[in-house]
Amino acid sequence: MNANIPNSDKKRVVIVGGGFGGLKLAQDISKEYFQVVLIDRNNYHQFQPLFYQVATAGLEPSSIAFPFRKIFHNKKHFHFRLAEVNNVKVEAKIIETTIGEIQFDYLIIATGADTNFFGNEQIQKFAMPMKSISEALSIRNTLFQRLEDAVNANTEEEKEKCMNIVIVGGGPTGVEVAGTLAEMRSYILPKDYPEMDFKKMKIVLLEGSPRVLNAMSDESCVKAKEYLLKLGVEVHNNTNVVGYDGEYVTLKNESKIPTKTLIWSAGVKGNSISGFEESVYLPGGRFAVDEFNQILGTKNIFALGDVACMQSEKYPKGHPQMAQPAIQQGKNLAKNLKRIAENSDLIPFEYKDLGSMATVGRNKAVVELPNYKFQGFFAWAVWMVVHLKSILGIRNRFLVFLNWVWNYLTYNLSLRLIITHKKK
Amino acid sequence: MNANIPNSDKKRVVIVGGGFGGLKLAQDISKEYFQVVLIDRNNYHQFQPLFYQVATAGLEPSSIAFPFRKIFHNKKHFHFRLAEVNNVKVEAKIIETTIGEIQFDYLIIATGADTNFFGNEQIQKFAMPMKSISEALSIRNTLFQRLEDAVNANTEEEKEKCMNIVIVGGGPTGVEVAGTLAEMRSYILPKDYPEMDFKKMKIVLLEGSPRVLNAMSDESCVKAKEYLLKLGVEVHNNTNVVGYDGEYVTLKNESKIPTKTLIWSAGVKGNSISGFEESVYLPGGRFAVDEFNQILGTKNIFALGDVACMQSEKYPKGHPQMAQPAIQQGKNLAKNLKRIAENSDLIPFEYKDLGSMATVGRNKAVVELPNYKFQGFFAWAVWMVVHLKSILGIRNRFLVFLNWVWNYLTYNLSLRLIITHKKK
Numbered sequence: 001m002n003a004n005i006p007n008s009d010k011k012r013v014v015i016v017g018g019g020f021g022g023l024k025l026a027q028d029i030s031k032e033y034f035q036v037v038l039i040d041r042n043n044y045h046q047f048q049p050l051f052y053q054v055a056t057a058g059l060e061p062s063s064i065a066f067p068f069r070k071i072f073h074n075k076k077h078f079h080f081r082l083a084e085v086n087n088v089k090v091e092a093k094i095i096e097t098t099i100g101e102i103q104f105d106y107l108i109i110a111t112g113a114d115t116n117f118f119g120n121e122q123i124q125k126f127a128m129p130m131k132s133i134s135e136a137l138s139i140r141n142t143l144f145q146r147l148e149d150a151v152n153a154n155t156e157e158e159k160e161k162c163m164n165i166v167i168v169g170g171g172p173t174g175v176e177v178a179g180t181l182a183e184m185r186s187y188i189l190p191k192d193y194p195e196m197d198f199k200k201m202k203i204v205l206l207e208g209s210p211r212v213l214n215a216m217s218d219e220s221c222v223k224a225k226e227y228l229l230k231l232g233v234e235v236h237n238n239t240n241v242v243g244y245d246g247e248y249v250t251l252k253n254e255s256k257i258p259t260k261t262l263i264w265s266a267g268v269k270g271n272s273i274s275g276f277e278e279s280v281y282l283p284g285g286r287f288a289v290d291e292f293n294q295i296l297g298t299k300n301i302f303a304l305g306d307v308a309c310m311q312s313e314k315y316p317k318g319h320p321q322m323a324q325p326a327i328q329q330g331k332n333l334a335k336n337l338k339r340i341a342e343n344s345d346l347i348p349f350e351y352k353d354l355g356s357m358a359t360v361g362r363n364k365a366v367v368e369l370p371n372y373k374f375q376g377f378f379a380w381a382v383w384m385v386v387h388l389k390s391i392l393g394i395r396n397r398f399l400v401f402l403n404w405v406w407n408y409l410t411y412n413l414s415l416r417l418i419i420t421h422k423k424k
Numbered sequence: 425m426n427a428n429i430p431n432s433d434k435k436r437v438v439i440v441g442g443g444f445g446g447l448k449l450a451q452d453i454s455k456e457y458f459q460v461v462l463i464d465r466n467n468y469h470q471f472q473p474l475f476y477q478v479a480t481a482g483l484e485p486s487s488i489a490f491p492f493r494k495i496f497h498n499k500k501h502f503h504f505r506l507a508e509v510n511n512v513k514v515e516a517k518i519i520e521t522t523i524g525e526i527q528f529d530y531l532i533i534a535t536g537a538d539t540n541f542f543g544n545e546q547i548q549k550f551a552m553p554m555k556s557i558s559e560a561l562s563i564r565n566t567l568f569q570r571l572e573d574a575v576n577a578n579t580e581e582e583k584e585k586c587m588n589i590v591i592v593g594g595g596p597t598g599v600e601v602a603g604t605l606a607e608m609r610s611y612i613l614p615k616d617y618p619e620m621d622f623k624k625m626k627i628v629l630l631e632g633s634p635r636v637l638n639a640m641s642d643e644s645c646v647k648a649k650e651y652l653l654k655l656g657v658e659v660h661n662n663t664n665v666v667g668y669d670g671e672y673v674t675l676k677n678e679s680k681i682p683t684k685t686l687i688w689s690a691g692v693k694g695n696s697i698s699g700f701e702e703s704v705y706l707p708g709g710r711f712a713v714d715e716f717n718q719i720l721g722t723k724n725i726f727a728l729g730d731v732a733c734m735q736s737e738k739y740p741k742g743h744p745q746m747a748q749p750a751i752q753q754g755k756n757l758a759k760n761l762k763r764i765a766e767n768s769d770l771i772p773f774e775y776k777d778l779g780s781m782a783t784v785g786r787n788k789a790v791v792e793l794p795n796y797k798f799q800g801f802f803a804w805a806v807w808m809v810v811h812l813k814s815i816l817g818i819r820n821r822f823l824v825f826l827n828w829v830w831n832y833l834t835y836n837l838s839l840r841l842i843i844t845h846k847k848k
Contacts (some may be wrong), residue, residue, distance in 0.1 A: 042843075099576045335474060419489070
């Protein structure tokens with residue numbers, strides 16, 4: 001079966017995945033030379049850096065999700081298809097998808113990364129990942145369901161399991177979730193649940209390495225940990241989780257933490273696709289690509305962002321799996337595709353590190369620019385401006401801003417809803 | 425097992441259901457005399473009149489959902505429990521719930537109504553009801569999934585099934601959904617799906633009686649139908665649906681309409697609870713109550729709103745199943761409970777008809793006040809003001825207003841997201 005894609009006399013570029021990298025590429029690509037087919041399993045682009053605010057009832061999903069079809073209104077060279085890709089037939093230039101086969105002239109794999117449970121099936125079964133809006137909503141629903149369960153609990157032990165929250169992974173996501181939950185425990189939950197004693201609620205952040213925000217400088221790590229402790233988060237470094245049965249987290253040292261809520265943000269693996277020679281699949285689900293993002297050994301197939309691994313002297317393990325490398329690679333690849341069409345030389349990719357940042361709570365953030373590090377209120381303000389600027393759409397930007405202001409002034413949004421839905 | 429409810433030296437009023445009636449009662453009840461336990465299967469109050477805007481991607485769920493715990497911040501006599509009620513032990517003054525047994529002094533059943541498929545299991549299986557936010561979200565997801573399916577359809581017949589939408593029931597809900605979808609077809613969908621021909625998309629409203637908005641005056645009915653036809657909705661009166669297999673709607677005259685999307689708003693039935701004498705269960709799942717909303721033959725048990733049927737000369741079949749009778753009964757019952765505590769005479773309920781209204785589209789609405797009927801732009805403005813005023817919470821009111829303004833000016837919100845979630 002063939003998918004319905006209109007014929008065109010231009011070369012067809014098929015982009016799989018509309019995350020930061022795929023979207024940037026689709027936006028920048030030359031419509032003079034190419035027809036673009038964007039394939040994604042969702043009909044919207046997701047703004048990953050703010051998933052944690054959806055999970056903690058600070059933002060609505062629609063504020064950080066943007067329908068692809070709306071982004072590309074009035075672009076006649078562009079076609080969106082809601083589908084998943086199962087396999088690539090490299091020689092035949094065909095991808096096999098859930099809506100049929102699609103022929104391509106150029107294929108770009110920008111499928112991003114998903115949660116890595118490192119093969120532990122028990123953890124995978126009971127822990128909650130947060131790599132999509134849908135997963136963030138599941139976390140939100142679970143958090144508030146557990147509190148309702150705690151109200152009804154008949155034993156102290158059961159109550160403890162329902163109230164405690166354990167977050168595994170001290171990267172930006174883990175730190176941001178832990179901090180936000182701790183603030184919610186201080187300001188909001190005691191009002192919502194006057195019958196409960198929130199001094200008994202533990203929020204625990206577990207990190208395998210000696211530091212939280214391990215990719216940042218000592219200064220930022222120390223400050224972030226200080227902020228977390230100030231908010232009452234229990235931070236355990238050098239701590240590995242070996243098991244979780246839905247009621248107790250088991251640590252490597254065999255001690256156990258009772259909780260029915262385990263949020264897993266301890267690692268990612270690339271969403272690679274089958275069909276290539278074995279040698280291009282690197283550990284962590286990433287594709288080995290050259291300096292033009294071309295998958296090694298192929299002629300017209302590229303990978304970018306989290307699923308690509310471009311090894312270089314400066315980045316022997318590839319670039320960090322974050323938004324910036326993906327966006328910059330998307331931009332560069334758009335230029336290079338045009339150069340291919342015009343028979344010009346290609347431009348090798350060079351990553352420009354714009355810095356990194358994480359927020360822990362109100363007035364508490366750490367920011368590292370290439371030549372300047374700072375923390376506290378100013379960092380927090382910068383974090384907000386940078387994220388607001390990155391959000392697509394005036395309306396969404398305004399809504400997020402409005403939510404933040406409201407939240408800052410009142411300490412109290414009204415998004416604490418447990419909305420589940422049945423599928424027909 | 426007993427549910428955990430704190431002891432109190434006040435009499436305990438248990439309210440089952442936090443819809444318009446139950447919520448009003450819980451808000452008005454005398455905290456001097458009573459402890460209040462509110463039980464609901466959701467942790468939020470739902471603003472039913474705007475479900476159709478959630479279903480048609482005009483509003484976010486959180487704009488019309490209000491967490492009970494937030495509504496009752498700082499009310500020490502109030503306790504919320506997330507649970508469902510299975511049975512009432514009338515003599516023992518106990519309700520059996522999913523979180524255990526709860527003792528009551530006074531019980532108020534305010535469980536509202538659910539969709540009535542009139543026993544047709546095939547229709548129930550494939551049609552989509554819209555009596556909760558969760559169901560409205562399912563409709564939204566389905567609508568946009570079907571359009572994606574239409575893009576991929578390989579035959580004209582399949583495409584037709586994916587594009588057509590049939591709405592059964594010409595009450596306010598059916599009329600509002602049909603009108604909004606028709607506007608979306610005119611203004612938004614052709615931009616989102618430039619490859620598709622929306623002249624081929626049928627929006628069909630089927631109504632068994634000779635008129636749409638059958639409870640309103642001739643003038644309003646005629647005008648509403650005129651509006652619908654102007655928007656390009658196919659309106660079929662005197663038309664009964666006898667079957668639906670997920671692909672074809674079968675009418676009583678044996679003709680068939682191809683569609684994979686059938687929205688069912690053709691009737692409701694009360695959510696009654698078992699445990700009472702047979703004689704109090706009236707047709708349509710309603711409880712027979714006296715003029716004080718007391719369930720006949722009981723001493724301390726009341727029913728109000730959609731699930732209650734108070735027969736009188738003026739309303740031989742009980743009051744209309746709408747927000748106003750429920751709210752007014754909740755208010756009256758709060759007064760009467762206080763009178764019971766003070767040994768005063770009870771006040772019989774008298775329904776004050778404030779009028780009714782429905783909106784069909786931009787600048788198109790019909791309004792009937794007790795002494796005054798009007799239609800068009802002014803009716804539409806009145807409809808908006810009345811609904812905005814009824815929404816709980818300043819922030820929600822502001823958000824809904826903002827959405828409406830934005831939508832009115834741009835014809836284009838960005839809520840067309842297919843977000844499903846897995847349950848852990």
